[in-house]
Amino acid sequence: MKLFICIVESFYRDEIETKMKEKGYRMTELSSSGGFLKRGNTTFLFGVRDSGVEELKSSLKNICTAYEQKKGRSSPDSHRFTSFLLDASEGAHFLASLHGK
Structure with missing residues (x-):
């Protein structure tokens, strides 16, 4: 299991x-705003099986590019996230140690 x-x-x-x-x-x-990347950002946390990581990344990229086309905005570079x-x-090990286990 991975945290993406x-x-x-x-x-x-x-x-x-x-x-x-x-x-x-x-x-x-x-x-959040400011700090990382110096503008308003949103951080998403996904739990994903090892075998689903590439599908998750592909889905995110496809959603971003389709949304750009829908809104008439083209990204100056390929950096979307x-x-x-x-x-x-x-x-999980870290969390267990917080609870004295």
Whole structure:
């Protein structure tokens, strides 16, 4: 199991949330401004099986490009989101240690 952390420009937030829910993904959403990437951003946290990581990344890219076309906005480069992939088993160990286990 992996924890997929995806930081997107807030422009994409509603579309990603809606489309990923339609695809059956469950996520946690964190909104922020400033700091990382110096503008309004939304961070999505996805729990995903190892075998589903590439499909998740592909879905996110497709949602972003389709939304750009729908809104008549072209991205000046191919950067639409920044992502990090963590092994969720390490997180489970960390959480267990917080509870004295």
